[in-house]
Ligand SMILES: Nc1nc2c(c(=O)[nH]1)N(C=O)[C@@H](CNc1ccc(C(=O)N[C@@H](CCC(=O)O)C(=O)O)cc1)CN2
């Protein structure tokens with residue numbers, strides 16, 4: 001395995017004081033480098049130790065002890081980066097951490113750039129690019145669902161699918177190119193029906209992966225829930241109730257919320273992005289109108305729409321507004337939330353059960369202020385989100401870069417399928433197959449540029 005000859009070092013634990021801190025080095029010669037500042041009770045050098053072993057000892061600076069530490073030794077190629085690596089676990093004082101780091105820099109190591117350990121793992125073939133990217137997602141994960149999807153990707157679920165696709169495409173290409181070589185003789189070597197089936201199969205797999213992004217993206221960024229309705233309906237009160245904090249200002253003045261307020265909550269391992277919007281009404285106020293415009297924009301982005309209605313509102317108003325809202329919520333889960341049930345008679349509630357029920361069947365009756373009927377709100381959101389539970393085998397695309405590449409790959413393989421139907425010549429088919437492989441290679445990093453890599457790894461933490 002290729003080893004970088006420059007030795008990188010970084011503190012891999014978070015900045016600040018902790019029980020212990022880990023300082024990590026990687027690169028050819030890093031074990032010997034640590035030996036210059038390390039003393040073991042037995043006098044043994046780290047370089048003479050077996051791979052994957054841990055050793056107690058002292059880090060010394062100018063012959064004075066700086067700290068007592070544990071040192072882990074990894075040998076090329078059996079390490080995270082695939083290179084010789086050392087980890088020093090020291091006491092977590094900032095003085096000690098910085099002291100050891102400085103010492104190692106003086107001895108010839110250089111500070112690792114963001115994500116450089118993982119970048120080396122990628123360059124040394126320890127993982128493909130999509131796996132390296134999932135490491136960042138895993139570190140950033142804040143919910144059960146984002147954690148599961150990142151872990152599956154890191155463990156190679158997606159990569160395996162891409163390897164299979166690549167094998168199929170290579171197979172395909174070689175059959176088509178064989179025909180090409182002998183084209184003057186007008187021989188068809190490959191059975192065209194088999195080839196069509198193969199193209200359709202590849203198409204199906206790529207399409208399924210690309211389609212999974214709408215789910216993956218929503219899970220990763222939070223399921224968008226827009227809270228809309230007329231002014232004073234109680235939208236902000238509902239938002240605060242769901243967030244369990246006074247995030248939005250509540251007042252009886254119409255048009256209090258003038259801009260969009262967003263925050264996330266975790267319910268049953270799913271992130272929801274709650275979006276409180278400016279109340280809808282006819283207004284001459286310029287700022288308020290702009291807010292209302294944004295409300296309609298936010299509506300577009302939402303998967304779930306909670307339309308909050310003051311239960312005292314006359315039916316005609318609600319019906320009139322529904323004509324504006326319904327066209328904007330097609331394909332979304334729209335739920336009517338009749339609020340302020342504490343101040344309406346029971347008969348009125350019964351009446352509202354029927355209002356618009358053929359067009360918008362989902363409705364709940366609550367008092368956001370007095371917490372009536374709000375016990376099931378969380379369950380209702382989870383059910384409305386309709387997100388499947390993810391198992392260890394599920395491959396769901398969560399990364400925009402991967403999605404873009406998949407769309408391009410899909411376009412290429414579609415040209416192949418169509419081309420086969422219309423009898424396109426083999427050399428054109430072969431070209432499109434190559435193009436499809438090229439885009440899949442962008443995901444795994446078989447095809448990459450310094451720009452792409454720099455962009456990806458610069459978003460990592462230092463020390464990762
Ligand atoms: N202290 C420490 N904790 C850590 C890491 C680390 O590098 N150091 N990790 C990293 O960020 C993660 C664990 N991932 C790792 C993945 C591979 C190898 C590794 O040494 N792989 C070798 C040998 C495998 C084996 O012994 O079977 C290999 O793949 O060849 C180490 C850590 C999380 N925790």
Ligand SMILES: Nc1nc2c(ncn2[C@@H]2O[C@H](COP(=O)(O)OP(=O)(O)OP(=O)(O)O)[C@@H](O)[C@H]2O)c(=O)[nH]1
Nearest residue numbers: 232233234235236237251255256257279367368369
């Ligand atoms: N009685 C009663 N009052 C409520 C309830 N929910 C909200 N309110 C009151 O209704 C008023 C408006 O509430 P908000 O939450 O600010 O309403 P909003 O829909 O965000 O209003 P805008 O910012 O104008 O769009 C406040 O005085 C709340 O205290 C409820 O369930 N029952």
